Amino acid sequence: MKYTQTTLDKLEDILGESEYVVRYERGTFQSGWCLLEAKRIVVLNKFLNIEGRINTLMEIIPQLSIDYDKLTLESQKLYEEVVKKSATAA
Structure with a gap:
């Protein structure tokens, strides 16, 4: 899999089509992400590069x-x- 913005967009589309919201925020995430399952929100560390995302x-x-x-x-x-x-x- 290529580490490009297009690939990232396609992965985000999977979540969007499944009614999850992807947000990029700053914070102290142990693994670079946080999942709020009840609200169907995925929060990623906004300082991750494309490959990390x-x-x-x-x-x-x-x-x-x-x-x-x-x-x-x-x-x-x-x-x-x-x-x-x-x-x-x-």
């Missing part, structure tokens, strides 16, 4: 309850790739 989203996405049927075809393919990478890393 992509890696963080790839870590978070498999942990969330994503409604696969709500995703566009392109997002479904990327979601499957992210989940597969997560499963092989575990």
Whole structure:
């Protein structure tokens, strides 16, 4: 996977299509992110570079309850790739 703004946008689209809001804020995050599940908000450290943001989203996405049927075809393919990478890393 390439570490570009386009890839980051596509990962954010997966969350957006699943009714999650992605916000970039400053704060003391242990792992660079915070998840407010009740409000469906993902907060990332705004000081992360693009590579850090992509890696963080790839870590978070498999942990969330994503409604696969709500995703566009392109997002479904990327979601499957992210989940597969997560499963092989575990």
